Amino acid sequence: MTTMILGRTRPSQPGFAEALRAERIKLTTLRSTWWTLAALVIIGIGGTVLLCALNAEWLASPEADEAPGSFITGGIGFAQICAVVLGTLMVTGEYGTGMIRATLAATPARGRVMAAKLVVLTTVLFVVGTVTALIGYFAGNHFLDQEGVGLALEGDMARSIYGSGLFLAGSGLFAAAAGFILRHTAATLAAVLGLMFVVTNLVLLVPGKAGDVLIDVMPANAGSVISTPVPFNPELLDAWTGFGVFAAETAGLLVLAWLLLRRRDA
Numbered sequence: 001m002t003t004m005i006l007g008r009t010r011p012s013q014p015g016f017a018e019a020l021r022a023e024r025i026k027l028t029t030l031r032s033t034w035w036t037l038a039a040l041v042i043i044g045i046g047g048t049v050l051l052c053a054l055n056a057e058w059l060a061s062p063e064a065d066e067a068p069g070s071f072i073t074g075g076i077g078f079a080q081i082c083a084v085v086l087g088t089l090m091v092t093g094e095y096g097t098g099m100i101r102a103t104l105a106a107t108p109a110r111g112r113v114m115a116a117k118l119v120v121l122t123t124v125l126f127v128v129g130t131v132t133a134l135i136g137y138f139a140g141n142h143f144l145d146q147e148g149v150g151l152a153l154e155g156d157m158a159r160s161i162y163g164s165g166l167f168l169a170g171s172g173l174f175a176a177a178a179g180f181i182l183r184h185t186a187a188t189l190a191a192v193l194g195l196m197f198v199v200t201n202l203v204l205l206v207p208g209k210a211g212d213v214l215i216d217v218m219p220a221n222a223g224s225v226i227s228t229p230v231p232f233n234p235e236l237l238d239a240w241t242g243f244g245v246f247a248a249e250t251a252g253l254l255v256l257a258w259l260l261l262r263r264r265d266a
Helices: 016-028 031-059 075-097 099-106 110-146 156-182 185-205 208-217 219-227 239-263
Strands: 002-005 008-011
Touching: 016 110, 031 075, 031 110, 075 099, 075 110, 075 156, 075 185, 075 219, 099 110, 110 156, 110 239, 156 185, 156 219, 156 239, 185 208, 185 219, 208 219, 208 239, 219 239
Parallel strands: none
Antiparallel strands: 002 008
């Protein structure tokens, strides 16, 4: 595509559709993408089936102090690791190989490049995450039904299915934002996974009201509530309130990433 300036022509910048197509091709032609998505599906479905199969008899007994809904999407919590890995690699992989220079030379509008990456990543993780949660529900609910504690696919149960896709997509976006900021695969994975799984547990040691607030707003806690019909911790925020907090945290990190992407050299 060209534009005319004073009788001469020059190549015009690729539009958003071209940037989107380029990011889709880059993502789908990497073997690491398919391995990571395969791991997400296997862990997401397998984790849910294993939790339901091992706990179905106990959940049907009078001794049970948890609801079946706490287990029916349990594998999604483990699959979150794969979403973080995919979001990280989609950004830091280009910085590691130096390909980011070619990407930004082809599309100088850096915000357009970033937006295209995020749209492709979000779409893939939402679709794969939702399908994974749905298959996990049918497979895991089989064991719950055998014990008479199965869950109908309605209400909060239905919300938790597409909520799982939203949670995994949000986790990928959070990792991608951190990737733009840190520009290094190991550092990004260490920072994001450390925050999601280590710091989240450490704040349990903080006493009083401050500790309660920290537990509620930790990204892993706030975001995950939407992915389950019944949270493990009933004191966490409501599903949509928690996801709103998680979305705001992710948006804040993305704004910082965009500002740094504009200011720093590739």
